Amino acid sequence: MAGAFQYRLRADRRPISVEGYRLAAQRALPHMIWNYVEGSADDNVTAGENTGAFQRWRLRQRVLTGHARVALGTTVAGVPLSMPVALAPTGLSGLTNWRGDVACLRAAESQGTRLVLSTASSYTLEETAAAGQEHHWFQLYPFGDKPFVSGLLARARNAGYTALFVTVDVPVRGNREGERTSGMTVPPTLTPASVLDAALHPAWWFNLLRHRRLAAANYVSSGLRGAGAAVQSVQAQARFMQADLNWDDLAWMREHWQGPIYVKGLLDPDDAERAIDQVGMDGIVVSNHGGRQLDGALATLDALPAIAERVGNRCEVLLDGGVRRGSDVVKALCLGARGVFIGRPYLYGLAAGGEAGVREVLGILRAEIERTLILMGCPGVQALDRGWLLPAHPPSTHG
Numbered sequence: 008m009a010g011a012f013q014y015r016l017r018a019d020r021r022p023i024s025v026e027g028y029r030l031a032a033q034r035a036l037p038h039m040i041w042n043y044v045e046g047s048a049d050d051n052v053t054a055g056e057n058t059g060a061f062q063r064w065r066l067r068q069r070v071l072t073g074h075a076r077v078a079l080g081t082t083v084a085g086v087p088l089s090m091p092v093a094l095a096p097t098g099l100s101g102l103t104n105w106r107g108d109v110a111c112l113r114a115a116e117s118q119g120t121r122l123v124l125s126t127a128s129s130y131t132l133e134e135t136a137a138a139g140q141e142h143h144w145f146q147l148y149p150f151g152d153k154p155f156v157s158g159l160l161a162r163a164r165n166a167g168y169t170a171l172f173v174t175v176d177v178p179v180r181g182n183r184e185g186e187r188t189s190g191m192t193v194p195p196t197l198t199p200a201s202v203l204d205a206a207l208h209p210a211w212w213f214n215l216l217r218h219r220r221l222a223a224a225n226y227v228s229s230g231l232r233g234a235g236a237a238v239q240s241v242q243a244q245a246r247f248m249q250a251d252l253n254w255d256d257l258a259w260m261r262e263h264w265q266g267p268i269y270v271k272g273l274l275d276p277d278d279a280e281r282a283i284d285q286v287g288m289d290g291i292v293v294s295n296h297g298g299r300q301l302d303g304a305l306a307t308l309d310a311l312p313a314i315a316e317r318v319g320n321r322c323e324v325l326l327d328g329g330v331r332r333g334s335d336v337v338k339a340l341c342l343g344a345r346g347v348f349i350g351r352p353y354l355y356g357l358a359a360g361g362e363a364g365v366r367e368v369l370g371i372l373r374a375e376i377e378r379t380l381i382l383m384g385c386p387g388v389q390a391l392d393r394g395w396l397l398p399a400h401p402p403s404t405h406g
C-alpha cells in the first residue's frame with residue numbers, strides 16, 4: 008500500500024491520479040466514513056464490475072494524424088461543458104470534508120463543468136447555489152410525499168437550478184454491509200472503537216464538531232444543525248421513502264418541472280424507451296448507483312450500448328459508475344454516452360484536499376482524456392464512435 012501511494016505522488020506530494028487520491032482519502036478519513044464513501048452492496052460484485060467493464064475494451068490507435076490539439080467540449084442539458092465529465096449527486100458529502108457541496112460546486116465551475124446537487128446534500132440547495140456564479144443541476148429522490156416534493160422543486164427553481172435528475176433505483180436502501188458493520192447506519196451507531204478511530208483523525212474530527220455538517224440539510228428545519236438536524240433528517244428520509252413508486256409518479260414529476268429532466272438509474276433499454284416515449288424525459292443516466300443498490304446488476308458500461316442504440320437518437324444518454332481514468336471516459340463516449348458523471352473520484356479529492364482536491368481530480372481526468380485522444384489520433388470527443396473500440400479478447404476464428 009505505501010509503495011503504491013508513493014508511486015502516485017508528484018514531487019510536491021500531491022497525487023497524480025484518481026487512484027492516488029483514493030489512497031490519500033482512505034488515509035484522511037475514519038473507517039466509518041471511508042466505508043460510506045467506498046462501500047457498496049452485498050458482495051460488491053456490481054461495484055467491481057463497474058470498473059472491470061472498462062477493461063473489456065481496447066482503444067484503436069491511428070498514427071500520423073497531426074492532431075496536436077483536440078476538442079473536449081460537449082453540451083448537457085443545454086449547458087456547454089469544457090469536457091464530457093460532470094459531478095454526480097452524492098449525499099452527505101460534508102461528512103467527507105466539512106466544505107462539502109459548496110467546495111464541489113466551486114471546483115466544478117472552475118473546470119468548466121457542473122455539479123448535480125443531491126437531495127441529501129450537507130448544505131441546503133440555496134446555500135450551495137449561492138456559493139457559485141453559474142446555474143447547476145438538482146437531483147431528486149422520487150419520494151411518495153408529493154407536497155414535500157413540490158416544495159423541493161419550487162425551491163430548486165427559485166435557487167436557479169436548471170435541470171432535474173430523478174433517481175429511480177432506490178425504492179429501498181441497498182444492503183451495504185460495510186456501512187452497517189462499521190456503524191454508518193441510519194442513524195449512525197457509535198462505538199468506543201469508532202470514536203477512537205475518529206480521534207485518530209484529529210483534523211476531520213475537529214471540523215466535524217466545529218461545523219456540524221451531519222445531516223441531509225434539505226430535510227431539516229431552517230437553521231438547525233448538529234445532532235438535532237441529523238435526527239430530523241433521518242426521520243424525514245424514513246417517512247418519505249416508499250417502495251411502491253411507479254411510472255405515474257415519474258410522469259407527475261415531469262409535469263411539475265419546467266426544464267430539462269433526466270431519469271437516473273436505468274439499465275434496461277425497455278425502461279429507457281418508456282421513459283423517453285411515454286413519460287417525456289429529456290435524457291437517461293445509465294447508472295446502478297455505484298453498485299450500492301442491487302448487487303448482481305449489470306455494470307453500467309455493459310448496459311450502455313443497448314440503451315444508446317435504442318434511444319440515443321432521441322435523447323441525451325449519460326453514464327456513471329466505474330469511471331477512474333480519462334480513457335474510461337473515452338470508452339463510454341465510444342459506446343454511446345454523451346458524457347459521464349463521477350462520484351467517488353471527486354469525493355476522494357474532497358477528502359484529501361477540499362475544493363482544490365476536487366478541482367485537481369477533474370484536472371487529472373481532463374489531461375488524461377486529452378492525452379488519450381492525441382495518442383489515438385482522434386481529433387476530439389465529438390468524433391468518437393464504436394469504430395474507435397476493439398474488444399479486449401476478440402472472438403476466436405478457430406472451429
